[in-house]
Amino acid sequence: MGKGPQRDAHRRLTRACGPTPSARAGSEVPGDRRKLERFGAVAFVLACAWLAWRTLARVAAAWSFTTDDAYITLRYARHLLAGDGLVWNLGEAPVEGYSNFAYVVIAAGFGALGELDAAPLKLLGCASLVAIAYLQWAIARRFVRPLPALLPFAFYSLQRGVIWWSVSGLETSVYVALCCGVVLACLRGLGFERVELDAGDGGGDSVGLARGPLRPRALAVAGGLCMLGSLLRPEGPLVAAAVGVGAGAQLWIDSRSDDRSFDGRGYRRAVLGFVGVFVPLMLAYAAWRHAYFGELLPNTVRCKTGHHDRFALLGAYWSAAPLTLVLALLWPLRSLDARVLLPIALAAVYALALVGADPLIGHDLRHFLAAHALLCVLAGVSATRLAAWVGRGIAARWVEPALLLAVLASASPLGGLPEREDLEARAKGYGARTRARAALGRYLAHELDPGERALLGDVGVAGWTGDAPILDAFCLNTPQFAEPPLRGDPSRAADWILDEQRPRVIVVHSRSAKKIAPRGKIYRELVDRERFKAGWREQRRFNSDSGQFHYVVFRRVD
Incomplete structure (x- = not known):
């Protein structure tokens, strides 16, 4: 990107995020600013500690749960490790009766080290829950300040399924973390930066926008993460489709914008970075599956589709998280860009894919958690803006801690925070x-x-x-x-x-x-x-x- 577009991006960042620190120096007492920063840091640390304790205490309470399907993964891993291939019954033809090829390989890897057991897979799921918390925060920082960026995980961790499937021995939390990683890498590739908003006195902006240069390498990383997601879950290619929708819409928005010079060359490199990584690897994987199993779709997909209650899983999602979903959909009424379009596109492709899916395989939101984690980001942003509107005229340094405290204190009414007992x-x-x-x-x-x-x-x-x-x-x-x-x-x-x-x-x-x-x-x-x-x-x-x-x-x- 040339100097002209960089200057335009900087001007746009300044307009969105308020005056730079040097511009505020004359209107703010240094001692007051240091006190403000200390207050924000203390509030952030305390909120992180509370969320960590709340989540880990529930992980410990549910730890003894290991789902029956995790042992299907282990049986395939045992046969693979013994050199018998990906077979269910020894001596029979291969069948893709699992839905998590990468997890089968990981389990076999643990087995080669002497631990072919569910415990390492459960630990991996719990570690991924920590990664999800960070990735949600990092995505939310493309909208808001550090403290309200904790709201997405505060919303997400309300669901019992978040804890239940993290300790289950299945790949659910690892897959959710990969999906969040894809979105973060895409936003970085499209030039969305962390915002720096003034939290001082007066009704400053609660939500900002900061754009920098395009980063084609980050889009290539997103393509690699999409491929890993496709190895981990059969619906992984849907994430790539959502990326195509979100990034394509952002390209159209930027090409029509008068606010910054359009970097057509950078967009071409970014598209090639994503496609050049994902498409060849995905084609090679599909060719191997067809050659090995004789089918492109896993047997698990054919087995668990076509349920008579076509909207059972979508109804279950609405029943479990109505407030989060409503808050998430409030944001697009204001403006649209890739930060909003990527989560909505992923939720939309999942909503279509889960029509007719057997609800027995998706209780406790198992198959909607990836989309839900990203919708929680939009819900947190909408909640921040609504709180700023209600408390207009009050400094954000008071409004944002009050909002986070209210969400943490009213956890059960918002989403039914599961009790440890x-x-x-x-x-x-x-x-x-x-x-x-x-x-x-x-x-x-x-x-x-x-x-x-x-x-x-x-x-x-x-x-x-x-x-x-x-x-x-x-x-x-x-x-x-x-x-x-x-x-x-x-x-x-x-x-x-x-x-x-x-x-x-x-x-x-x-x-x-x-x-x-x-x-x-x-x-x-x-x-x-x-x-x-x-x-x-x-x-x-x-x-x-x-x-x-x-x-x-x-x-x-x-």
């Missing part, structure tokens, strides 16, 4: 299910002879403990259930199981420990058939100490 009780109840499933897995490994298989849903811990050959009744690891003619037809699936597969063991999920109350359409179809009643006999039960998760073992009668 509730998290601990949920983790304990889930642990009872895990123990029942682990005992079932050991039983299957002992009972099945070579060449025999069991039909089972909830295959994580049971499949990890003993590594028995399993037909996944919930279809994640069994492609036939996700393909025609069995897809979406539990009656045909039941016939296929009984007539063609004839597993040695069928494990029926029951809601009751005392009687068979099948969980899931496939089990209701099975237990009603005369062929099942005549050909399989109940042999044993594995009951959880709590909840409606019990397992009845039926063995085939030859």
